[in-house]
Amino acid sequence: MASLITCPHCGVRPKEEFTIRGDAGPVRPAPEAKFAAWDAYVHLRDNVRGVMKEHWQHSGGCRRWLVVERDTFNHAVHSVVDAAEFAQASAAKPGRKAAPAKPAKAASKGRGKA
């Protein structure tokens, strides 16, 4: 039927108003970065069972790109922030990594419910 996502700009909306892109963790490398970094950015993704952050666009609403933190196992949505805010916040963090931070705690929680 639906699941609900709370857009930070529009409020609670059904998932039909959104379009999913995928893992929001990988950060676009600098053009001069090593090829391996580009390969990882373009091709390598974790198949997370548990909490992960993903890019979703509120394509049927405000059209902003968002970062939705959700549990791929039970579909619970933990947080939603604007993607610009997310990008600027992670750019501000020193020593940012191209790979997403492992959501180890939440993932094991999800696994426990299997």
Add this chain to the structure above:
Amino acid sequence: MSFSRFSDGGLIDRSRRIGFSFDGKRFEGYAGDTLASALLANGVSLMGRSFKYHRPRGLLSGGASEPNALVTIGDGETREPNLRASMVGLREGLVAESQNRWPSLGFDVGAVNSALSPFLGAGFYYKTFMWPAALWEKLYEPAIRKAAGLGRASHAPDPQEYEKRWAHCDVLVIGSGPAGLIAALTAARAGARVVLCDENSGFGGRLLKDRVEIGDADGPGFAASVIAELEANPNVRLLSNTTVFGTYDSGVYGAVERRDGAGSGPAQRVWRIVAKRAVLAAGAEERPLVFGGNDRPGVMTASLMRGLANAQAIRPGDHVAVFATGPSGHESARDLIARGLEVTLVDARAEIPAVELAASDGARLLAGHVVADALGGKAVSGVEAVNRASGERLRIGVDALAMAGGWNPVVHLACHRGDRPVWNADSGMFLPPKERDGLMVAGSAAGVLDLAGCLKSGAEQGARAASELGFKPKPADLPASREACGGSAGFTTLWHVAEARGKAFVDFQNDVTVADLGLAVREGYGHVELAKRYTTTGMATDQGKLSNVNAIGILAENRGLTPDQVGTTTFRPFYTPVSIGALAGEHRGAHYRPVRRSPLHGWAEKHGAVFIEAGAWMRASHFPQGEETGWKQACDRETLAVRASVGISDASTLGKIDLSGKDAARFLDLIYTGKMSTLAIGKARYGLTLREDGLLMDDGTVSRLGENHYLITTTTAAAGEAMAHMEFCAQALWPELDVRLASVTDQWAQITVAGPASREVLKRVVDADISEAAMPFLAVREVRLHSGLAARLFRISFSGELAFELAVPARHGEAVAEAILEAGKPFGIVPYGLEALNVLRIEKGFITHAEIDGRTTPGDLGLGKMVSGKKDDFIGQVMLSREGLQRADREQLVGLVPLNPAQRVLAGGHLLEPGAVPSMASDQGHVTSSCWSPHLNSTIALAMLKRGRERHGEVLIVWDPLRGIETEVRVSSPVFLEAPEEEPIAAVREYAPIAARDGGAPDLLDGLTVSASDRVSLTQLPDAPVCLVAGPMAKDAAVRRAAKAGDGTIRTVQPGQALVVGEAGEGFAALAARLGASADLSLCDLSDARVRFSLSGPEAAGIIATQSAVDTDAKLFKTGASAPTLFGHVPVQLTRLGKDDFEIMAFSTYARDLAESLSRAIRLLG
């Protein structure tokens, strides 16, 4: 003695007779009857035949779980099979038919299967029809399908209409028995928004069926008083005949409201209910007992027999037996004795509590006995009881038999999210799992079996739901209640009667017996999931609602385990079957998906266009004339005319994106492979975008309109993807850049005028110097037409000829196209469609998404020069340099010409060297596009060929095994026609200028139902300018300030973007001036890109709920509130202008489609 009707009592209205038919025979019932009760009142207890053995069957449980009394309702197109007779409210003229019998219900040839039953046991499908496999399709399956199976659907299109609606509430209460009623009342009194659903036609659940006292009222009286209070509360929505069929993520529940026979409105309505909390008060099913012949018509659950007697005054006969393992048998006996029947109570327990004995006082009691077999044929005639201690058997003649085998809480909706119910050995029941996502369970569904306990449990859960949401519920003042065995709730578990002689059914609908389950265990299929598939227990339309718990108990006994060790199978939606029509709602036929109409749609239609679907668009395929019979003749003529003189076509469907902001040029450099920042104002450039993996995403043009102002065009096919991609780049990748993107696809009618005479034609319409010097290739100009209209002129060509694209505000499109057609008459102008456009571009080797197929690079398509080597960074730059994407043996774009020009070559065919065996290894490439070129008098094709650019002249085979074609072709340059050498055609004389008529806003509601009395009315709002004010996110306050200066309402799209509406009749320029926006904000004219509708009246919010999930509750979505949302599949901006007054701002190309959807919803209000 058969079933009949008591002359008095019950909740039926004897003054309202209702005529109906069953298997062609006419009967009468009363208001308040279900089809099942009306049949019983008429002495019809045989209602169906079983699935496998075709055994005669009657009503068994009577509720949503009813496995036997399945009927087909309606005839002809509206025929709906497999409906439970107990859930069909009686209505005048109802036509019902029994199923799964031939030639008649009374005499069914298929019943011979019963005699063959030794061969039809568990797993017979797997064992019997193994070999030869070929016979499956031809013999076994059709034979089995004919013999087994349930009802048959109509094969005609369903003429009924269906609707979907959203509902929002604080507390959803599922079930309106004692627990549900009190839960709803408690939450509603605390101020919560409540939705109360019940799958039956009346509210009250068991209160309508059991003789109880609550305070000084009886059950029905108490239910009526609670419902009256709830009805008067504006925060409460009561939905009867509404089954909540599924629990979904984030507190969304699906429900189907059956309105069949309501006279007007949709036949069924699917509700998507967004609930912060839910109270599941679905009650419990009485557990059938498993003994010989327990499926004979006349054997039913005790609660059904009791409910029928009390509510519909159904008399089961003179003498009935009640087979009990707990107090509900005694309660039922009491109600039947009170109705003057002779009752024999067979109780499996040797010791029976005094309170139960007192309740059933007057019954003949056989304590410590079980019913081993029900006797009789098409109806029960007696029972054989066995003394469990002595083994002594005794036969008793009875007219009906009631089974009271304990209770199964209806926990399904609490288990749809993946949790399993929990076995409670003390009570002998599977209880709901731990709470999840605000779904609480109350009353019998939570295992509470007595009335006082149910009321208390409902009050507690209702209060808890409300208080968790911040409401302050008052402690419920529960009235005292009395029922027959009050306080005695437990029962003894009896999985099956070992003393049975006849077939003892566990799953009635799929004919699974105790013996079948035993066989499954012996053959190694004892696991609950395996046993289900092997025996088919629980796999029928009732999904084992009655049978699963008994099956688990019997498997446990056979395997020496406890029921919790055996476990349950997985619970999934749907709780009961829901028709596909209801789930589809309005999205079927022409409204399967939204239709987008170009602003030139009407013009093309007028000139005889044949349309084809292209994505969401309807596009003109060709314009047949005179004697032309097929598309090809028209296409050839149009193609030749364009190259020889001039043609006009519609390019409005191209994606058009308005780009502004001080970093616009930098942004374009990051998006496109070429350097766009060097583009001069007034010039356009062809561009390619890549995906980050280096492969082509799309092609299109970029025009620079001002210092920081660009217009981007994308292909029609990739318009949506391209916009989302650019938004991703702007918002997620480079949020520090100041860029604003606005889709202006709907704003402009884009008219292509192509051919050597195109300049001469346009000269008559455009009031500007468009000579080669003033308007060279790739020039872009703001121009005025002779009519005075401001327009944009582009010297762009997608057909390789001298060509222009003229963009005018959408509403003027048809008038301007008409003027161009008039201006082109002396030159023999023709309108041309998609087919001709395709030929024109293939002849020139221009690519489309047939070539940009997600595997090709710019180099592959001969466009390597468009990739700038001078830029630091652009999307796809790094990955494009990969060795694999630069290899010399990649497939490259070539042309193909068959040696025999008349032979066909079709896209998808593969290229092979002559004599090569077709294989992956010998594959040389494939054909991407093909057509007949009337200029070359030959088939031509574009293809991707390994090392193609060095292979021009080579002869290859196009191998097309799907169509059985093999064609010898010669490889050529993909450019089949070189640029014309002759000069463009100049007019032999000066023709007079032509001024286009003024285009007005089209009437989008023409021919539609736009009002339902005074409940709702839909109007198209008067023409007023619409402006998108956009700035960086940080300038949101300034954007809002400017937006407020429009009509006073701020229509926020996103932070930094708002839509502004001016006054009716005002021009865009006047509005823009009035906004007083600072220079760093962009103002984009969307006056022609949007259409505004007004929806007003008390039902306006209801109509909106058929389209959008936005909660329009007046407290949350106040006057002046505005939100972008989806209406169906179409994006709109929804604004509340007043209490019952909404503005719906739609994209103009979707506006008619949206108007049709709204009109349909209004029409269904009746």
